[in-house]
Amino acid sequence: MAEPILSAQGVSKVFGAVQVLFGIDFELRPGEVHAVVGENGAGKSTFMKILAGYLPATGGTVRVNGREVPSEGPGAREALGIVLIHQEFNLAEDLTVEENVFLGRELRRGPFVDRSAMRARCRAVLDELNCHVNPASRVRDLSVSDKQMVEIAKAISRDVRVLVMDEPTAVLTGAETAVLFRLIRKLKAQGVAVVYISHKLDEVKEISDRVTVLRDGRLIATQPVGELTQDAIAQLMVGRAITDLYPVKAPPPPDAPVLLEVRGLSVLGWVRDASFALRRGEILGFSGLVGAGRTELMEGLLGLRRSTGTVLRNGRPVPIRSLEDATAAGIGYLTEDRKGKGLLLRQGMRQNLTLLALPRFGGVLIDEAKERAALDRAVVDFDIRARDMDVPVGALSGGNQQKLLLAKTMQIEPEILIADEPTRGIDVGTKRQIYHFLHDFARQGKAVILISSEMPEVIGLAHRVVVMRSGVVTGTLEGAAIEEAEIVRYATGLKGMPSHDAVVNA
């Protein structure tokens, strides 16, 4: 067995008064893909930051090639070839893609940076990732998935010997994930060790050699992946078996009233002439490849983007010019961009939770007691795990931020919930809770629009599925027709409207 390239002995970590890691032992061999799994808040990201030198450990040691290395900032570890792709984007938004990819180790010619060389190399790396962003675009203008690809490009453009990826696929779709896996296999063949964190256990099964499970900051097990089924991994993570991940579908009766109808909605440059209807008790899935324009369609509908078309609520046209109008119409929106549009990372949980629904918390003065009560309730309802209720939201684990975001949206008690990638970065156990939550929500005579890039999620939950391609609705599937191959056919243009009608050819 090869010598471990990176190892940790008894690593522990304390934030303020709370301990989040307890004596973790870990080792990583060259050429292996080592998955790290655990519930939200288990301490995975924290542990990875310690391995990569971004955070100092409170106790224990980290060794590289058998030698103990003190933590002296990320630069030192990176020089040893240890590169971390953060769960939360770690890009300077005002800089261009190319500037970000080479930040801190620019190529130079004489005293000047060699822009053409960097642009070319950046282009090459992005091409390798099948990513089509322009190296000269500002990161601020990119979609979340593109940002993630840029993060990956940034990492692999370095001299990497250990690549730590913290939920790289949370914001990627199937195709992009496939590209990433191809890349991982290539790196693996070159002897690079990969640490792979994901809540998508099928991916873990597919790509990794060994898996380490953390729970509540403690090491539970490290085992070869071949020895474990997905269920077994889930059980190790959660401490109990996960059954019936998806609730049994309960489609609304065919004569259920239409709560929301959209007719001929267009968003310039993104969506053209989209129409659909949502009935009481229904979960309506939206499927499509990245860039299909699902997010833009919803944002157009909600008044967050300029759009044309008609929106009918309970059969009556309602003008929705701003999110406030949408809120008044009983529509709640869960954004896919948690960090950029969803949460104020420097503020507390309470302030974030009630921000959207603030008019409901008191009249002239905000009723803080009511807010606190709402937070206490949300923490229970959505299983938000924060070890300290007063930390800024930015210090919550990624999954718990996502749960808080869902809770925030629910504060307005919407009748219609538009959930864009609701389970992004959520562990299996909690996913199940969210699925059941959405199911129950619809069962109570409300309705859900579910946008998801995870095919099983759409198939497992939705009563009908609208498929979009390049800004155009290409089909609506129902009942038994909701299955992967059929969705893909519509999403890729094999079925449905001819592609020259599309707003954009993807």
Place this chain on the structure above:
Amino acid sequence: MTQSSTPESSQPGVGRRALPSFDLKLYGPFLALAALVVLGTLANPVFLSPGNIANVLTRTAFTGIIAIGATFVITAGAIDLSVGSLAALAAGVSIMTMNALSPELGTGVAVVVAGVLVAVLLSVAAGTFNGLLVTKGRIEAFIVTLGTMGIFRSLVTYLADGGTLSLASPIRTTYRPVYYGGLFGISYPIIAFAAVALVGALILYRTRFGRYCAAIGSNEEVARYSSIRVDRIKTLAFALQGLCVGIAVMIYVPRLGSASATTGLLWELEAIAAVIIGGTMLKGGYGRIWGTVVGAVMLALIDNILNLTGAVSVYLNGAIQGTIIIVAVLLQRSGAARR
């Protein structure tokens, strides 16, 4: 803290509140203020006399009240450079109005009320104008208010014909007590300052508007996606700044009964400095009203201490002032950074 502490929050919903640790970011300004008071007392025992303290607090009131408005603007991620000029303009117009109305309204309370109303309305209108230019015109607040700073000051110079606008003597007599008088030995400007600070704190910490300001200053996009009307809130913040200027003018005019091109010169710098010294972040998203109050008082105290001691050389006053500001903030911040 140690390995032996066990995780407690595995039970969802309980959550643990941090120890109420001594937060230097919050208390730093107060400590620095205390240090300054000690320094002042050492410099000259007169410093602590009630008369002196009352003087200093009373004269802090103008910039202090303006700084409270600035706290909102800065918390919302903007800046207002026009406040000093606006104060001069509002004072000038208010004085002209009172002088012009006195033939009709006499020289009693009625005319003073009219003057105050004009000052307040004008200030609020000007603040709203700034806000609309920033939000609807999509111009940086810095540029907008740099421009209106020039405009307002120029207008008052014009109105005063380059000289001084003076309140007619009989009206002054009526109005004078608003600055020089008081209740229970506390001067009205101090009372006004305290009231504005109190209301300001309530608004910033306890109302939706205050929360929205902080949200916009933190991340405008998130604010927009939280169905906050960003433009309206920002405009309101500028209007509130205008209101504060109006109130400041209301208690400024009775002091000397005049306004000129020099009135309120550099008050904007003083107000912004008070806000930042108080711990509000210049980049927005985090505002502290009580910090601002302390910041304003600190700035006034430094001046006062310099006047109470015969400094080495008058020429060096500015240097001592600058050094005290830096050291005071250094003390309060270095502690905070130590965590």
Place this chain on the structure above:
Amino acid sequence: MTQSSTPESSQPGVGRRALPSFDLKLYGPFLALAALVVLGTLANPVFLSPGNIANVLTRTAFTGIIAIGATFVITAGAIDLSVGSLAALAAGVSIMTMNALSPELGTGVAVVVAGVLVAVLLSVAAGTFNGLLVTKGRIEAFIVTLGTMGIFRSLVTYLADGGTLSLASPIRTTYRPVYYGGLFGISYPIIAFAAVALVGALILYRTRFGRYCAAIGSNEEVARYSSIRVDRIKTLAFALQGLCVGIAVMIYVPRLGSASATTGLLWELEAIAAVIIGGTMLKGGYGRIWGTVVGAVMLALIDNILNLTGAVSVYLNGAIQGTIIIVAVLLQRSGAARR
């Protein structure tokens, strides 16, 4: 907005982007400048005479050069309010040095070189001092430079004993051509301004230091994670600002040959305004050297145009100035926002 919009990028892989539209954020300042030139010409045809243009550009040089330094500081997410005072101090010390050294070095080039060296070294040292206080002391740049602004100005007042420091006449004769002379009909200050702008652009756009400034201004945390030595880069940005002040002083001293407590008053505001008008973001992360150059020239042009036309009343100069600034920026920005 309409159904008829057709696909624009049918080539796969290009992604969806707007037409390579005329980028107003980039070109806006230049358009505004052009508008101003038209305005000037309409106001008075003499405006376009080479003599007038040369005068205006030459006098822009001081604040222009300082503004180029400020572009770095602001891009790195900081601010420097002390530049005007520092210019006064550096000019004062430089003059004192030259006067003091002339018995030994004579009144020729040697003494001037010594004076220039002193001005530049002092400025760089002062800039570095600002930078260290900001980075090591962890105090907001606004507060630090507000403090040093007072300190520097106070020092020059002290050195000048409240009056004026004047360069000895024979040395002035030697030094004079540095402002009034030129090469191929272009005055040295213009040449210096162009050179500083060129080097500044090279540094900001083409060196690691420039990129790091933008990265720090955009997100300090990310910069730190990218193993950028944030403190060092920030300090360097302040030092560079100091250097620019030094260069500006070098060409300022031969113009007026003196320094006093009022030298360079409010230059900081002018420099920052030039930077922001030029399109650099006050919050940092995005800097534009050529924009700054245009911004500085625009500010000088506005003054010049006011002198060309007999304004309604001299008192209203400030109002016209403020209006032009706002309108110019409104024009350039509103186009950019239309996307």
Place this chain on the structure above:
Amino acid sequence: AQQKVRMGVSIPAATHGWAGGLNWHAQQAEKQLEKQYPNLDIRIATAKDAAGQANDLEDLVSVHNIDALVILPFESAPLTDPVREVKNKGKFVTVVDRGLTDPSIQNVYVAGNNPQMGKVSAQYMKQKLNNKGNIVVLRGIPTVIDNQRVDAFMEEIKGTDIKVLGMQYANWNRDDGFKVMQDFLARFPKIDAVWAQDDDIALGVIEAVKQAGREKELFIIGGAGMKDMIKRVMDRDVLVPADVLYPPGMIADAMQITAKHLIEKTPVQKEYVIEATLVTPENASKYYYPDSPF
């Protein structure tokens, strides 16, 4: 056909009371002289600092092609060279108030007399205090004029038992005068007189003294000749027994002299001195202009 004669006037902007008066008088003179001499064109440029004034001079010459310049320099030394440039272009130069460091440049000098102003103030104070007492001094802004006034004042009280308890800058500003005086009053239990040097400062001082209820204890000497102050002297206000003239109207005199010379070719003196006259209740009515904004 009459050739237009152009006269440029360069003065500091109205950033404090006295300068405001200066601006007013300059504009009044512009109107009056342009009416009086139809072929005279006057252009006033106001500057915020010395460098700005140098810019204005360039513009007046290169753009307006002036024939004569009337300048009240911000400061003497820095403007000496820029004015020399103007002179070298063959323009007629009248300097007002503050002399250039090279007096050979100017054709005419309308001199305000700053040292005299300090001296006159001190003489009055000596007499009124019987050479004995405690005084405080409020200065303007750090500049040569202020130094000249203060130096002459200190020189004059040398050898007497007049003690200067404290001295601070009040920036020729009412608000600062008020603040500084408040603090002086807190600091010194017994003050016999205040030299405020400037009427704007003095007005602030008066309010501070009134607030402290110490009107009986001291008197105040300002300077410039602001109408409010002259009125007080005229009305025999015990707090303000006298004032020292330093009239901003001197700019109008200078413009008048220059215009007359340009158009009517009347000969000019090399120097006109504006005296720093002591204003007392006896002569105050002579210096009272109720219509001036200053």
